[in-house]
Amino acid sequence: MLAAFLRSDFLYLFVRRPMVVAAFAVTLAVVGGAVLAPWIAPTNPYDLASFSLIDGLKPPVWAAGGDPRFLLGTDDQGRDMVSSILYGARLSLVIGVSAMAIASVLGVGLGLAAGYFGGRLDALVMRIADIQLALPAILTALLIDGVSRGILPPSAQQDLRVFVLILAIALSLWVNFARTARASTFVERNREYVQAAIIMGQHPLRIMAVHILPNILGPLLVIMTVDLAAAILLEATLSFLGIGLPASSPSLGTLIRIGMQFLLSGEWWILWMPTAFLVALVVAINVLGDFLRDVFNPRLR
Amino acid sequence: MTYFILKRLVQSVFVMLAVAFLAFALFRFVGDPISQMTGVETAVEDRERLREELGLNDPFVVQFARFTGDLVRGDFGYSYRTRQPIGEMLLSRIPATLELGTVALLISLIVGIPAGIYTALRPRGAITQSILIATLVGVSIPTFVIGIFLIFLFGVYLGWLPTFGRGGTVQIGWWRSSLFTLDGWRALILPAITLGVYQLTLTMRLVRAEMMEVMRTDYIRFAAARGVPWRSLHYRHALGNTMIPVITIIGLQFGGVIAFSIVTESVFQWPGMGLLFLESIRFVDIPVMGVYLVVIAFFFVLINLIVDMLYLAIDPRLRVREAA
Numbered sequence: 001m002l003a004a005f006l007r008s009d010f011l012y013l014f015v016r017r018p019m020v021v022a023a024f025a026v027t028l029a030v031v032g033g034a035v036l037a038p039w040i041a042p043t044n045p046y047d048l049a050s051f052s053l054i055d056g057l058k059p060p061v062w063a064a065g066g067d068p069r070f071l072l073g074t075d076d077q078g079r080d081m082v083s084s085i086l087y088g089a090r091l092s093l094v095i096g097v098s099a100m101a102i103a104s105v106l107g108v109g110l111g112l113a114a115g116y117f118g119g120r121l122d123a124l125v126m127r128i129a130d131i132q133l134a135l136p137a138i139l140t141a142l143l144i145d146g147v148s149r150g151i152l153p154p155s156a157q158q159d160l161r162v163f164v165l166i167l168a169i170a171l172s173l174w175v176n177f178a179r180t181a182r183a184s185t186f187v188e189r190n191r192e193y194v195q196a197a198i199i200m201g202q203h204p205l206r207i208m209a210v211h212i213l214p215n216i217l218g219p220l221l222v223i224m225t226v227d228l229a230a231a232i233l234l235e236a237t238l239s240f241l242g243i244g245l246p247a248s249s250p251s252l253g254t255l256i257r258i259g260m261q262f263l264l265s266g267e268w269w270i271l272w273m274p275t276a277f278l279v280a281l282v283v284a285i286n287v288l289g290d291f292l293r294d295v296f297n298p299r300l301r
Numbered sequence: 302m303t304y305f306i307l308k309r310l311v312q313s314v315f316v317m318l319a320v321a322f323l324a325f326a327l328f329r330f331v332g333d334p335i336s337q338m339t340g341v342e343t344a345v346e347d348r349e350r351l352r353e354e355l356g357l358n359d360p361f362v363v364q365f366a367r368f369t370g371d372l373v374r375g376d377f378g379y380s381y382r383t384r385q386p387i388g389e390m391l392l393s394r395i396p397a398t399l400e401l402g403t404v405a406l407l408i409s410l411i412v413g414i415p416a417g418i419y420t421a422l423r424p425r426g427a428i429t430q431s432i433l434i435a436t437l438v439g440v441s442i443p444t445f446v447i448g449i450f451l452i453f454l455f456g457v458y459l460g461w462l463p464t465f466g467r468g469g470t471v472q473i474g475w476w477r478s479s480l481f482t483l484d485g486w487r488a489l490i491l492p493a494i495t496l497g498v499y500q501l502t503l504t505m506r507l508v509r510a511e512m513m514e515v516m517r518t519d520y521i522r523f524a525a526a527r528g529v530p531w532r533s534l535h536y537r538h539a540l541g542n543t544m545i546p547v548i549t550i551i552g553l554q555f556g557g558v559i560a561f562s563i564v565t566e567s568v569f570q571w572p573g574m575g576l577l578f579l580e581s582i583r584f585v586d587i588p589v590m591g592v593y594l595v596v597i598a599f600f601f602v603l604i605n606l607i608v609d610m611l612y613l614a615i616d617p618r619l620r621v622r623e624a625a
Contacts, residue, residue, distance in 0.1 A: 136560030150331035
């Protein structure tokens, strides 16, 4: 497996494009930092005892008045920005990855079934997909969020916030997966190996999972990368609008919303540090997605 | 042709009914309307009386029919939060959003179409490559970050433009417009750019893909072989066929503009429909959420109808097929 990977032109194409290598490095660094946040972050931003108001509004180290303890400065509560950002990225990534995972399982499952069985099921799934495609993802996510506020009891809302967000984002992103999976399944379904499997009397579920799925993974992988970026952006946008995660457990979007309050007062680092972090992460993931698209679509090379 | 239009109209009515049903279900089943309208101290008998008066005990179908009838007559009900008629609230907000959206769309088309054509005709040029990288970055930067950056640069650092609100407005009937004063334009330009950037990248990429597709077709190659000058080949033969899908783009982008106007309006405190919708979500103001949905769906359907008609007018093949 590894040998086959090393022999393929994937690695060659990868190394040949410095921008892609850089994007990969950025993604790896952010993900690493987020995963290891509890061990590498200087302080714990959720622990009220670990920071004090005396350290409030310190600029980054390199600016005048910077404190060597706070690499990127502190916010008005005295929280270390590095720690806030690492923990924030952790939340953003957890929500983004979970939403993308749910969306892909749901979308690929429905797309495979629609493409394989065709007929009424296909018509139904694609009709729903069409309707949802007309509604932009932000609107869908906002609606689901709004409805959840009406249905859930207020006491449960804080605890379930993360799950509501994941669900709202997943339900607004599954369409891409469904459409891609369906289109590729349509093509594969008429290939000889699938026909042979059908004649051999294999179960449709087995044919879909074992035979068709591995052969349509390429385009799905591209969608996964692009949608991961979209999910992270969507979460950041919702949190920025003030209906995502609360300030007590801030994601990157929440941090940016908090930073907005300091836009006019000169404490630029509180706003721009998380913003730069978010943009770098999303740009990096999108560059990787673009690269994967080129690799899996030899026609464009 | 009449048949085609009629078919589309009937389809549109069904879409609107479905959306109205969604709004009705929201209103009826998400939380209890009665407990929203009354306080804790309201007696149980009073609640029951109110329930009966409002017709909430009637059969489901009757209630839905009444709800739809009210919507058609323009009676949108009352907001839970402000107790004002929703119709009036929306009417005062619609002009702001429409003006913002239209200007943003114009920016995206005026810059996006030429850029798309240029990058399609010179696919290997240095300018094309930098434009393409810029669009990749443009897609990755969230709308609100673009807004914050513009506020910071032009509002705070340079101090040239206002950072929130609509600026000077002129009242024309019920329509409050910011298009007729310099102050209004100064307030409009930053939100419009913020909203337009993402649409701009989409327009450009679509026009580019479409143009490259057309340039590969046989009739263009034949025209080139025949010695038609490049200028005429590009701008007369190819461009005409590229432009047909652009109409669809405009129709599709309208949805994006409406959705992202929620974000833009929040960043710039622009008093439009998006801000109203956001407030209604924050305060669980279900009737306003429902009506917003219905109004947006209505705009969608209307735009799609117009796009279909335009197709019919522009593309002779469609007319012939429909006549046959």
